[in-house]
Amino acid sequence: MEFRDNKAIYLQIAEYVCEHILLGKWKADEKVPSVRELAVAMEVNPNTVMRTYELLQNKNIINNKRGIGFFVDEAATANIKSYRKQQFIADELPVVFRNIYLLNIGFDELENQYKTFVKENFNA
Amino acid sequence: MNRFGLLLKRQWLEFGKIYLMSLVVLAGILIGFYFFNIPDFNRSLYRWDDHGHVQLGFRLPTFMAIGFLFITIEASAYFSAFGQKPKAIMELMTPASATEKFICAIVFSTILSIISYLLIFYVIDAFFLNYINELWHNNKATNYNTGQLTPVVFSTLFDDLTSEREFKFLFALPFFFSSIFLLGSIYFNRFHYIKTAVSVTALFAFIIFITIKFGSWVTEGKSRVNSSNLMEKDFVFTIFFWSSVALSLIIWLITYVRLKEKEV
Amino acid sequence: MIEINNLNFGYSKHKPLFKNMSMRLSNGHIYGLLGKNGAGKSTLLKNLAGLVYPQGGQLNVMGFNPSKRQPALLSQICFIPEEFYLPPVKIDSYLKANAPFYPNFDHEYLATLLKEFDIPASNKLIDMSYGQKKKFIIAFGLATQARLVIMDEPTNGLDIPSKAQFRKIMASALTDERCIIISTHQVRDLDNLIDTVIMLDENDVALKASVEEITTKLAFKRVKEIDESIFYAEPSLSGYNAVMPNYHHEESKLDMELLFNAILAEKTKFKPLFN
Incomplete structure (x- = not known):
């Protein structure tokens, strides 16, 4: 690996x-x-x-x-998800938030982007 | 004890092939010497010994010279591995005690080489004797010791070695020379043989020089008394014999300490 | 397993290599011995194996004094020197000559190791390449089941697949009873294998700490700019690779090469952290 x-x-x-x-x-x-x-x-x-x-x-x-x-x-499986969620919130989210703040991205725009992403990748 | 056996086996498996090869070379050299020294029958100059046998004039010098070379070369090769770091590490890390490694060294470098030398020399000599005695068996010559016409029978190696009564005092010498070159092989890291030979020669030259100087100083102004007293002569030879034994033992002891303290 | 007390050693009187060095090593670890050229890595290993004798201080290796070179200790040490020698014989006869000295020698394990290393057991040692020979003595050494494994630059001369095989083998060779010490220049070959770092510098141990302890106390990060909190940094493609105190309890990956350079350059900054 x-x-x-x-x-x-x-x-x-x-x-x-x-x-x-x-x-x-x-x-x-x-x-x-x-x-x-x-x-x-x-x-x-x-x-x-x-x-x-x-x-x-x-x-x-x-x-x-x-x-x-x-x-x-x-x-x-459930425990991994909650562990990962914890980690995501602690480690990765701050970086995303920082960029959202710096680039002035609105929540509406974010929501749209998110929905398209889910549709394209997971067909949900 | 079991471990000592393992060590002997290990050393044999590692060095045995080279050792056997050196024996083949030795045998080749000896056969060559004998081949070029087949005595000429028409040459009437025979050396008769006390038993009424004819001596081979070249045999003893050959026996001693090649013996010296063989024994010292074998001894000076044994610890040569210690001169190269990678080999020395392998030797030192082998799980056996310094004493075992040392005794193993004596067994291979000294005892085995002396025995195998005697054996090989004896066998080649015996074949040769057989051959020339057969060749000469109808011939007679005058023995100058008895004045009689005697059938020509050649003496054996054993006859020659016992022909002079002083020879027995020299029997420790092979061990002595072997011990010196064994020490040299662990003392020097490279060119063991040459370095040992040079330093031993220098040391002997120095000792002889000192002895002569000292002797002439002690005997200055005194006149020489001729003595052919056998007792006195034997006494000197006995001292010579035992001092060669003692020196060999001391040199072995130094070699042992050297082996114990060897660092790489 | 190993206790070093006030070790003093030098090849000449004027240039001491170790001055009053003390250290304890225990089993169940792979120690990585790091240091500049001439810092004494090989010499320390030789002291432990009894190949050279300390000029002062005490060494205790599994209850023995290595200077005495007792067979009972020697059969528990697997020493792989950087430069080694193998006699020109078949593997088979090498084993016959040497394996019986090790009471726990495991022939089956050796066969597995040789297979892993791609060395046919019928080979003659003299026909093998340097790398194959090296793999052979490593396999032989591990098969002795020695409790102390000392390796001086083991990955030197190994090709890339062999290095991976070596790492796998070492990962499986570490047991709770074993202590493995590896000296190396090529930190990148081994950094995930080492669990405790020993760094030699200026006649002494400059650092001895487990990877866990190091990464608890220090953070290794890529940064854009250097500020005062940073102990040491090296320029990289996107900014700097930096070492700094781990204020935010980050779980970073130990960069051994960076740590090595950092300690050489800024010894005093690290001293108070590790004691």
Whole structure:
């Protein structure tokens, strides 16, 4: 996996895991790769993956069955969404807001843009 | 002990091929020497020994000269790996104690090379003797010791080595020279053989010079008493023998310490 | 695992390399040893392996003094030097000669590693390229199951696919019982593998901190302009790559090369943060 420059590796791995769960590649109650397996796949230090798994555990996205390994939590999808929402609001929204403010973009215009975007990309 | 066995095996697997090759070279050189020294039957100058055998004039000098070269070259090659950092690291990191590595060095560089030299020399010599004794077996010549016409039978290597009673005092010398060149091989990082040879020659020259100076100073103004007393002669030779033994042991000890303290 | 107390060492009297250096290393980590040329990275590793002897201070490696070169310790150390030597024999006979010295040697694991590294087990060591030989001694060293793994510039001479294989292998080689120390110039090859950075400078340890600790205390960012809060910055395509104290609890990615240059340039600014 190609890591980006700007974000801690353990968070990038967390995103990777969440992505797999959201896309349904790893399903609820299924085992996720062990710390070592994922470390080998990502070519990173196992301690880094351990940190990722601890974070995901805290967010109730995966859970640890003692002696067996880590499993996808039943409510993983919902928890990922709320975790991501949190992150989006904390990290990315301020940048967007800043640009909206600087470029003087009105909320009406924003709403229209948003609706077109959804229509084009998700046919909703 | 088990580990020492492993170490012997490791060193053999690593250096055995080169070692065997050196034995082949040695055998080749010896065969060459013998080949060019097949005695001419018509030459009537035989050297008779006390047992009524004819001595091969070239044998002892060849035995000693090539023996010296072979034993010292083998000894000076053993620790040559320590002169190159990458090799030295591999040797030092091998999980065996310095004592084991040292004894292994003695086994390969000294004991094995002396034994294999004796063996190879003896075998080649024996074949050769067989051949020329067969060739000469109907011929007789006058033994100047007895004045009688005697069948020409050549002496063996063993006969030659025991022909002079003083020879037995020299038997520690191969160990002595081997120990010097083994030390040289761990002491110097490159050109072990030349450097050891030069420094040993220089050291001996210095010691001989000092001895002569000291001797002439001690004996100044005194007259020489001729003594052919065997006891006295033996005493000097015994001192010579034991000091060569003691020196070999001391040099081995220095080599051991050197090995223990080797850094790369 | 390793305790270094007041280590003093120098190749000559006038030029000490380490002055009263102290450090503790524990198992379960991959330590990245960084430093300028001549800062003493290789020398520190040699001290730990007992290849050179300290001139002062104590070394304790798994309860042993490495200077004594006891076989029990040597069989627990895997030392991969930058320049190495392999005898001109087949892999098979190399193993016969050397593997039995390691009581826990794992032949199956070795076979897996060689497969991963694309080295046929029937190869003769002399016919292999430098990179293949290097991969072989790394595989052999790891298969000894030594608890202390010391590697001096292991990625030197490895091609790009081999570097990736190397990272995978090292990621799988780290266990809770093992301590891995890797010295390197090519930080980019290994930066995701290292969990604790050790930087040598001016006869001592200039920094020893886990990646987590570093990124908690420092932020690595691209900025448009330099201001006073920034410890150190290097110009880049779009502004500057900067190191600054992590006031806003940002979770940035450690840029080891930047950190390295920053500490060399602004040692005093970092000192109070890491102690």
